[in-house]
Amino acid sequence: MAAQLIIATGNLHKLKEIREIFSSPGLVLVGLDGVPGAPEVEEDRDTFESNAIKKAATLAAFSGAWTMADDSGLEVDALGGAPGIYSARYAGEPADYAANNVKLLRELSGDTTRSARFRCVIALCTPAGAVRTVEGCCEGRIATAERGIGGFGYDPLFIPEGHATTFAEMTAEAKNAISHRGRALATAAVEWRDRLHALIESSP
Ligand code: ITT
Numbered sequence: 330m331a332a333q334l335i336i337a338t339g340n341l342h343k344l345k346e347i348r349e350i351f352s353s354p355g356l357v358l359v360g361l362d363g364v365p366g367a368p369e370v371e372e373d374r375d376t377f378e379s380n381a382i383k384k385a386a387t388l389a390a391f392s393g394a395w396t397m398a399d400d401s402g403l404e405v406d407a408l409g410g411a412p413g414i415y416s417a418r419y420a421g422e423p424a425d426y427a428a429n430n431v432k433l434l435r436e437l438s439g440d441t442t443r444s445a446r447f448r449c450v451i452a453l454c455t456p457a458g459a460v461r462t463v464e465g466c467c468e469g470r471i472a473t474a475e476r477g478i479g480g481f482g483y484d485p486l487f488i489p490e491g492h493a494t495t496f497a498e499m500t501a502e503a504k505n506a507i508s509h510r511g512r513a514l515a516t517a518a519v520e521w522r523d524r525l526h527a528l529i530e531s532s533p
Pocket of ligand 1: 337338339340343372399400401402403416417424429447480481482483484508510
């Protein structure tokens with residue numbers, strides 16, 4: 330028996346991390362390349378949670394399969410919580426990780442308060458419209474220059490609390506063990522265990 334769970338993200342880095350963290354026997358995590366004609370979802374809500382729910386609910390209704398979506402971002406205290414829900418396109422359209430990092434360093438130049446956190450909300454939605462969410466957070470600070478080549482997005486600038494290296498200088502396993510996404514999915518594995526088990530059991 331293998332149940333399909335759609336992962337509603339166009340971000341292949343997120344998909345890779347979700348697969349690394351959340352794979353389990355009997356569950357096949359299907360990316361959007363496995364959903365022909367999948368609609369683009371406009372992220373026009375004002376919280377991580379409501380954007381994650383919108384992405385998961387839209388794809389669950391379209392595909393007829395259980396769907397998970399991740400909405401995440403970086404909150405920087407000295408910038409009043411920016412870029413927050415606008416993290417992907419902080420430096421404008423189209424989304425550009427390098428330009429985002431240049432802008433973040435520029436906005437923080439001279440700032441000694443560099444505390445920040447990554448937040449992640451994961452939504453799980455059934456085709457019938459039942460929704461549940463989990464959250465994960467990782468506290469840290471913004472480096473004064475980019476360091477490392479691993480990960481994606483703001484990883485070269487984010488130093489998690491209790492560490493001296495950026496996420497981009499860590500192995501994928503080390504990042505996933507403490508990241509916002511890793512923490513959200515660890516909660517999901519516990520809170521959604523019975524639901525996911527029932528999905529696996531009911532699959533042909
Ligand atoms: P989907 O909506 O298709 O999932 P997206 O990249 O647009 O892809 P979001 O709207 O949730 O996703 O934006 C998340 C952005 O926050 C992402 O593009 C990065 O800039 C940043 N981000 C989130 N998690 C990150 C991580 O683990 N490491 C580095 N940057 C991260």
